[in-house]
Amino acid sequence: MTLKVKEPVWIGVDVGTTGVRATAYTATGKAVATTEAFYSLETPQYDWAEQNPQQIYDAVEEVVKGTVAELQYKLVTISGLALSSVMHSFIPQDENFQLLGNMMTWADSRSAAIVRRLELDPKCKEFYFNTGCPLHACYPLAKILWVKEHQPSIFDRMARIGSIKDFIFRNLTGEWVTDKSVASSSGLYNAHKECWDEEILDFIGISKERLPEVVSTTYSNTLLADVAQRLGLPTGLPVVIGATDGVLVNVGIGAVSAGQLSCTIGTSGAIRMLTEKARMDKNQRTWCYNLTDNMWVAGGAINNGGIIMRWMRDRILHLHGSQMEQLDVDPYDLMTMKARHVPAGSGGLLLMPFFTGERAPYWNSDLRGAFIGLSLNHSRSYMIRATMEGICYSLLCVLQALRDFEDVKDIRVSGSFTKSELWLQIMADVFNESITLPTNSEGASFGAAVLGFISDGTLKDIKDTATLVTAQEVYTPKVANREIYNELFKIYESLYANMKDDLARLVTFQQEHPFNRL
Template sequence: MGLFVGLDIGTTSTKVFMYERNGKIRGSGKAGYSLLVPEPGRAEQRPEDIMSAVAEAFRQAMKNASVKPGDIEAVGVSTAMHSLMAVDGEGKPLTELITWADNRSAPQLERLKESGEAEELYKLTGTPVHPMSPLCKLLWWKENKPGLFEKAAKFISIKEYLLHHLFGVYAIDVSLAAATGLLEVSGTDWSERALKLAGIGRERLSRIVPVTEVLRGMNPEMAESCGLSPDTPWVVGASDGALANIGSGAAGLGRTAVTIGTSGAVRRFASEPLIDPQGRTFCYAFDEKRWLIGGPTNNGGIALRWFKEQFLDGAPSGAGADSRFRGQPERRQRRGRNHVVIGPGKQGYAKDGPQTFDELIGMAMTVPAGADGLVFLPYLTGERAPYWDPDARGVFAGAGLHHGRAHFARAVLEGVLLAVKGVTETLKELAGPPERLLASGGFASSAAWTGLLADIAGVRVDVPDSYEASAYGAALVAMKALGAVDSLEQADEHIGIIRSHAPNEANRAVYEKLYPLFKDLYWRLEPLFPQLASMQVRG
């Protein structure tokens, strides 16, 4: 029997995993690229960099697995949500790829809120109106780049760009379409009201297809670049969030998954659309019998990377050591601007400082729960659920002379998870409390960090043996499309658990006191965030 491939295109890297039908990984590959921040509030990528990374990750995986092109039965595709780019009639990019982290359309969002359109659009589409939403990005382009807006033949995501290069078609799965803010919550068609507001027709969007749609007849040059056969079937797949649920054993109704990679999310499947009266959560169609409900947080591993690169790399070690700003972000001159580049570049470290993220997390664990009264609001790129506030900003509160690097590191880890707890608590109000949380994403490779999640969430956390869950979910959807598995729920029972964490009661008691303070800090500072955000916008 051949192998099924899970291709996962993320915010800072593309990963390729090759799976046997029983879920065993035969080989993998990974290639990174930069997240460009030309100015505060913007977050872009070069689509050609991602295409190159896809080919490189495939070549690595094929080599590591020691397989031939004919050994691949199918490829399933997972991509990050909310990306958007404009292309011309030949499919050539007219813009960079705008990512989920881009907040440039905050003014458009405010007008939608003031007019009451935001609330109505949420009810129609299940997508909270936020600068992450392609709907808001389209409004920004229409108002700020009218010439480009009129010239664009299509507005597409990175998945659609990839599939067009591979097969010459514009197709978007219902899962990814549901996250655009342009699809009816039923998942059956684009929303007329949203399209009219955005100023576009259906012809400028892709054809909506099921997540199990199979594409054949791959571009021979692209196939050769990836080391694949042109005859290899590709399954369109779904969004990385939905696939993370499937790949972590949460395809069944009511099972709750927590994924933390660059960003984070809490999600579960429901048998019908569930719209939060307060608009705090999303509700995305997946297929004719499932909707994905939950909420994303903007700042997951990206907060830890930021802290490490800007404050620790090259700094002296020790919990009480001087932790003043030491490093400078890599900068590149491009089109007359300075572009801050986040990952995956290498920087030097002091020999006695933390050289890996595991070492950094280990250092953080040397101080008590609650970081001796140091609290971090992790809103470095604004925040989505439950506040949907693009103006929110990162804050360290309670700092004293007794706090050293380890305290700040622990506060960052805790701040990310306290934000996740805000989503789990909101989802609990809407759909009931979870019996356990299934952890996936990069953070799941750290036993210390997943254990900390159990303490903060106050519920058992299980780590599946497929913690790269989005890639495995993509492979499982490919298996379903080709008849290798009967149902996605069937896979839940075959996903093993490599470790479990019960809450540490002493730590849990600390976080029960800390969480209300964490929330109160946000609400007290919320009126000031727009002023701070306005001071960070240039030109």
């Protein structure tokens, strides 16, 4: 017997760092069907982080096709597809859109040396106040300069400078455009004039003709006929270009009012707030990206979130593979259970979570991780909890910067870490703020679907989601724990200030003496 869903749905396609999810939502926020697929992140050389764009697109078709099949079984009316994607990707292509190399992801920091040079140029430092993007290796601005210096033959042939979003949109619709959200997170887009920044383009030696036209995040085109046939969708179905996953999280979890923030920990992590105009931090600690024509998102992303927990799982605890599957045990549940027996503060063990350098608020690629305070009494259980705490300290640094913009009234969370009640309580204690776990904690795909519903007139504004997402649980700070974390956070900040130069020397050593994973 089929289950008929009377309300039409939009399929939100969320393209992440290591996987893609296609989830169908009604306008009231109900998830009707979902499919996910995964792909690899390649690190062929030190500080490189690449992916094959075609592999990602193939995964997009796979998950959309799977979700469509489930919707057809349920007799659901599909209104369209809407896209969400990771930020800061860079894809070099020739004039015929043939790939000239793999995609550089946000995690690729091979251009760190170039960024260090740019930081010495006062004119380049001022680019931030035009773009809202601090100087950092994650941004396409630095990636393009790296290609110019190290692969001049590719730079000369690079007639099309794209991202994973416009690559997918072109494959689906045949049109090469990019959305304001992706453009504003490139380091090449003037947030005040809302166009490609001519001064920056002249500086790096490219013309705007190499870049796609910039359109609204609710802009749409129709599916190509052959793509529609492969996916099992009707010809002419609209595809909304959507926005980046970071800014869509706020929409998806209902953090759309003044003083409401979103906090996410997935592979990386971020804290964000909505603002009606582009806002720049005088100390250049935060970024600011576009969401819709009349809304921006100010915030900061950290490089190292769940990626360190995965490292802890695989490299320290060895809790992966067939052994865990045979036991039918989630290794992360086991890690949380072990960490729960450790007191707040992990016995004075601090993790500096800079395994892949750092973005906000330091914007310093020349950092590496460190456990500080290890004693013979510490065990792996202490290291697990210290990892959770260290990631929260890193996010607190970003939160402090955003507090300068506006008073915090509500922090809503999303991402894989929300499955751990312990980690949520640690965050509440470290932040000294109440943490709200919403009923929908997978924000980006629903945020994309919301842009779809706005494009067809079903919803009027992103703020319509404020009433659609309610609190599932609220975690309040524990006074005793807060006092411990306040003391340790002061040490954390002092350690960064005193260690950053030596960590940069270690990074140089690692570059000069490359090593392989054993």
